[in-house]
Amino acid sequence: MKKLPQISEAELEVMKIIWRHPHSNTKEVIEKLSKTSSWSPKTIQTMLLRLIKKGALHHYKDGRVFVYVPNVEESDYIEVESQSFLNRFYNGTLNSMVLNFLEKDKLSEDEINELYDILEERKRKKE
Secondary structure, X not given: OOOOOOOOHHHHHHHXXXXXXXXXXXXXXXXXXXXXXXXXXXXXXXXXXXXXXXXXXXXXXXXXXXXXXXXXXXXXXXXXXXXXXXXXXXXXXXXXXXXXXXXXOOOOHHHHHHHHHHHHHHHHHHO
């Protein structure tokens, strides 16, 4: 498993903006986050600096503004965090998680049908 920086829930919201809009400057990040959070611009700038220190982002100066670029791919982050979740709660097995959701009636009939279709498609590809 890849070693990625530890990213808090709040920092993850910042990363989602950068992943969707790489090469965004500070003002753009603040504008986008202001639509979904009540954080002050100073708080957002602090989180950007933390993410740089952790190695999740890098930045460069373009004229008078800083532009932010992710060092961590979103797909890599999701893969590592998903595996970490499975390890912590389901002993690393996906089927245990799915069974838990099925037994607790957490999946709708549409979701079950979608899972079934996905599994059938994967099964056909392997044959």
